Amino acid sequence: MFFRENGSSVDLVNLYLNQGLFICLNGPSMAKATPLLRPDLRKAGFMTMAVNNGGHNLRPDFWISLDPPHRFMPSIWKDPRIQKFVPMCNFEQRVFEDRMVKQQPNVLGFRRNSHFVSESFLTEETINWGNSAEHGGGRSVMLVALRLAHLLGFRRVYLVGCDFHMAQDSKYFFPEDRTDHAITNNQNTYKILKGILAELAPIFDHVGMQVFNCTAGSRLEAFPYCPLKDAVALETSQIDLSATTLGMYKGLAGETKPVPKDGLSRRKKKRLHRRKLDRKRNRSARPS
Secondary structure, eight states: OOETTOOOEEEEEETTTEEEEEEEOTTTHHHHHHHHGGGGGGTTTTOOOOOOOOHHHHHHHHOOOOGGGSOHHHHHOOOOEEEEEEEGGGTTEETEEEEEEEEGGSEEEEEEEEEOOOOTTTTSSSSOOOGGGGGOOOOHHHHHHHHHHHHTOOOOOEHHHHOOOOBBBBSSSSSSSOOOHHHHHHHHHHHHHHHHHHHHHHHHHHHOEEEEEETOOOOOSSSOOOOOHHHHHHHTTTOOOOOOOOOTTOTTTTTOOOOOOTTTOHHHHHHHHHHHHHHHEEEEEEOO
């Protein structure tokens, strides 16, 4: 499913089995969510996936882009800590100056398709990103994010910044302009995606992948609402960092163990005790 720029495959399937993932979309509500998602405030076990230019400020663990690479910030492409996923056809495209996608750190490719079929969405060999115009339209990076989350093994998925509404006064959570025509197209895509995601919701439930919408006021109703604070609290409570390391190396080979006061270890005491019992049995077994 995942490939290097030279065509060699990389197995990441279920690498994060049964973990939680925050998929950060780019609706205006992300501005309020960002303080909870900033890398310096995250705790152990908290993992994020961003799309498009949302990765510039969030610095996620995973990042996805589908459009021409030059549309996305160099700060994302250059960061080796971010695991980046792109369509394989983008490997040979330029990011900036004379640098191509395949020359950026930590980038993996996937093959995609443009014909949505709900029954095979989670099992087909290529990754669907909606429908091309000939199949009714409605392509979105969000669909790729959901498929990748399942492939990687995440089974608790939280949608953040999933407003599903765009207007001139509320476009993205980062600075960017959109024409009235582009806004109309996005609104139409949201309508189509609502139907697609309604089809996928019971399929996700069937395979045990829980999807929650953590966006207050979202126009998407396919998934149950979960307050972002509650989701963050749940995922950050999975790993205890307060425990002490004291005693973790006790009993390792080569370690000098404390000597009991009588100079005999427990093992030697058991051995001596067995010898005494054997001598008693031997004496009782002798003929009188």
